[in-house]
Amino acid sequence: MPKIVYDGSNDPRAFKDVIGGTIISLLDSDPDVIYVDADLMSTIGTYKYHQAHPDRAINVGVSEANMMGVAGGLAAAGFKPIAHTFGPFASRRSYDQAFLSAGYAQNDITVIGTDPGVCAAFNGGTHMPFEDVALYRAIPTATIFDITDTVMLEDILRQAVNLPGVKYIRVGRKTAAKVYGIGSRFEVGQAVKLREGKDITIVAAGIMVHEALQAAETLTKEGIEADVLDMFTIKPLDEAALLKSARKTGAVLAAENHNKIGGLYAAVCEALSRELPTPASFVAVNDEYGEVGPQNYLQERFGLTADNIVTRARELVKNKK
Amino acid sequence: MAADIKQLEIYATRIRIGSLEAIKARGFGHVGGSLSVADTLAVLYGAVMRIDPKNPRLSQRDKMVCSKGHAGPAVYATLALKGFFPYEDIKTLNQPGTSFPSHCDRLKTPGVDMTTGSLGQGTSLAAGMALGDKLKGRDSRMYLIVGDGELNEGQPWEAFMFMSAQKLDNLTVFIDWNKKQLDGYITDISDPHDFKKKFEAFGFHTQQVNGNSVKEIYEAVMAADKVRGMPRAIVLDTIKGAGVKEVEDTFSNHSMAAAPEVFDGWIEGLKEKLAALEGEVVHA
Numbered sequence: 001m002p003k004i005v006y007d008g009s010n011d012p013r014a015f016k017d018v019i020g021g022t023i024i025s026l027l028d029s030d031p032d033v034i035y036v037d038a039d040l041m042s043t044i045g046t047y048k049y050h051q052a053h054p055d056r057a058i059n060v061g062v063s064e065a066n067m068m069g070v071a072g073g074l075a076a077a078g079f080k081p082i083a084h085t086f087g088p089f090a091s092r093r094s095y096d097q098a099f100l101s102a103g104y105a106q107n108d109i110t111v112i113g114t115d116p117g118v119c120a121a122f123n124g125g126t127h128m129p130f131e132d133v134a135l136y137r138a139i140p141t142a143t144i145f146d147i148t149d150t151v152m153l154e155d156i157l158r159q160a161v162n163l164p165g166v167k168y169i170r171v172g173r174k175t176a177a178k179v180y181g182i183g184s185r186f187e188v189g190q191a192v193k194l195r196e197g198k199d200i201t202i203v204a205a206g207i208m209v210h211e212a213l214q215a216a217e218t219l220t221k222e223g224i225e226a227d228v229l230d231m232f233t234i235k236p237l238d239e240a241a242l243l244k245s246a247r248k249t250g251a252v253l254a255a256e257n258h259n260k261i262g263g264l265y266a267a268v269c270e271a272l273s274r275e276l277p278t279p280a281s282f283v284a285v286n287d288e289y290g291e292v293g294p295q296n297y298l299q300e301r302f303g304l305t306a307d308n309i310v311t312r313a314r315e316l317v318k319n320k321k
Numbered sequence: 322m323a324a325d326i327k328q329l330e331i332y333a334t335r336i337r338i339g340s341l342e343a344i345k346a347r348g349f350g351h352v353g354g355s356l357s358v359a360d361t362l363a364v365l366y367g368a369v370m371r372i373d374p375k376n377p378r379l380s381q382r383d384k385m386v387c388s389k390g391h392a393g394p395a396v397y398a399t400l401a402l403k404g405f406f407p408y409e410d411i412k413t414l415n416q417p418g419t420s421f422p423s424h425c426d427r428l429k430t431p432g433v434d435m436t437t438g439s440l441g442q443g444t445s446l447a448a449g450m451a452l453g454d455k456l457k458g459r460d461s462r463m464y465l466i467v468g469d470g471e472l473n474e475g476q477p478w479e480a481f482m483f484m485s486a487q488k489l490d491n492l493t494v495f496i497d498w499n500k501k502q503l504d505g506y507i508t509d510i511s512d513p514h515d516f517k518k519k520f521e522a523f524g525f526h527t528q529q530v531n532g533n534s535v536k537e538i539y540e541a542v543m544a545a546d547k548v549r550g551m552p553r554a555i556v557l558d559t560i561k562g563a564g565v566k567e568v569e570d571t572f573s574n575h576s577m578a579a580a581p582e583v584f585d586g587w588i589e590g591l592k593e594k595l596a597a598l599e600g601e602v603v604h605a
């Protein structure tokens with residue numbers, strides 16, 4: 001069970017250290033795990049390990065489509081490959097290979113796409129994927145994670161390497177808010193209820209979980225009690241948890257660091273419209289391209305903030321009655 | 322047009338200073354790959370390209386695609402010094418709302434001919450632009466700059482085959498062979514072996530020069546521009562971080578963060594070099 005320790009403070013560990021550290025620990029403990037990267041090892045601290053173990057930690061160079069295919073081939077040869085590059089290159093740039101060489105051919109691989117959405121910050125619009133979830137959702141049976149903090153990352157990455165199919169993990173490299181206590185275990189496909197409320201359901205993932213919790217705090221003061229779900233597994237979506245909450249609150253707000261098209265909001269709406277039509281809205285990128293700047297500026301620029309969650313939640317609750 | 326080599330050396334030094342001043346204002350950025358390509362940019366914008374800073378979108382102009390889009394700071398310094406926009410503007414690099422992002426963006430920066438940043442993609446874009454100019458009957462030349470690590474990608478080689486098949490003799494590709502990519506040495510990661518032989522085998526007129534010598538680059542471009550019936554390649558033998566000893570000697574010099582004083586030290590060294598070059602001009 002996940003232990004919730006959220007108090008608004010920062011995670012003491014940076015994601016990049018835990019990504020690299022967990023990959024290395026998996027390589028050391030499981031001889032079938034193999035790691036491929038496309039010239040971005042130094043961004044997650046694995047280049048030294050690669051130099052010492054070039055047969056288990058392979059740098060394919062700046063060739064993401066090739067990397068995805070090589071990972072598929074290694075899977076066919078009996079390995080459990082982990083492939084890492086930045087999010088846009090782990091999705092757009094190598095999509096057909098992820099889809100066919102891995103997915104369709106049933107070569108099971110784990111893909112880590114770092115710096116999703118606004119986390120790409122200073123690398124700018126070319127490096128800012130607001131569509132990676134949409135792409136991976138369209139790969140049949142793929143499993144998609146949008147990571148909240150380093151405790152979750154470590155547990156999910158360890159589980160992912162042993163899951164079937166194509167697994168996509170989107171995660172930043174800097175620090176985020178600390179939400180879960182050390183040793184927390186997560187069930188793939190099971191949302192975590194972070195807060196109980198009766199007036200509105202806020203479904204969040206990734207960096208938006210922290211924003212959602214802050215927003216819920218503000219909303220309480222206005223007499224609006226929010227149910228907050230950490231929907232860290234975007235596919236398969238935890239429909240049971242979503243529907244249970246929506247049945248209680250009658251209004252759903254999805255918050256994601258992604259385009260409103262094809263991601264968490266879309267998945268939530270698809271489930272609701274089929275099973276339990278419920279007024280819903282989004283705090284997500286409103287069908288725009290990314291741009292350069294500090295992450296906090298970009299969150300404001302694209303409306304990915306606690307304030308915006310509060311505004312949208314108010315509207316939804318008001319229109320309920 | 323015979324170029325004034327001394328003036329090109331001065332331009333290249335100013336481009337290095339501008340790159341570092343822009344990066345210093347943000348505190349970090351792509352230092353190594355900006356410095357290695359400064360001499361090529363100085364030659365292209367100082368003595369080769371027919372462009373008008375007042376009319377950056379004239380269709381009948383020569384064009385440059387920096388496919389290694391992370392060399393944005395060097396491109397911005399080059400264009401600022403040419404008068405496309407005020408020099409001070411480049412110090413807004415990567416600030417909120419800036420026109421100067423890490424990676425070149427044709428919609429944001431006057432004078433930037435193509436948007437790049439996802440490595441490899443600039444090659445096909447340059448091929449299409451060069452072909453389009455030919456089909457439209459324009460007397461425009463295309464200069465394409467690629468990184469040696471970038472050539473790990475497959476797309477550039479698809480583009481090179483296309484350039485050759487289409488006999489794009491209005492296009493010259495520069496390979497910034499600075500021996501390093503992001504993680505380390507290209508020979509340790511994905512050894513390209515002999516770029517010159519590769520381009521020859523792809524049907525390019527190919528030369529290899531000291532890519533940190535404006536004189537050698539200039540002469541190679543002049544020779545290349547005379548070639549007809551095939552695309553041209555110039556392999557630039559460069560040093561990643563060229564012009565700043567401390568950067569050259571740093572292993573991880575792709576993206577660097579440093580204190581303002583450190584940047585100031587590097588800039589000071591370049592300013593001394595600039596003063597010496599200008600002194601030579603006065604006394605000549």
Ligand SMILES: Cc1ncc(C[n+]2csc(CCOP(=O)(O)OP(=O)(O)O)c2C)c(N)n1
Pocket residue numbers: 038039040062064089093353354355357389391438439440441467468469470471472497499501502503561575
């Ligand atoms: C498709 C793609 N993959 C990865 C990156 C991240 N990246 C930026 S620069 C770089 C290394 C480039 O090396 P090189 O082309 O040699 O550049 P230079 O040495 O001239 O700076 C990498 C991997 C990217 N921008 N685009």
Ligand SMILES: [Mg+2]
Pocket residue numbers: 468469470497498499500501502561
């Ligand atoms: Mg290089």
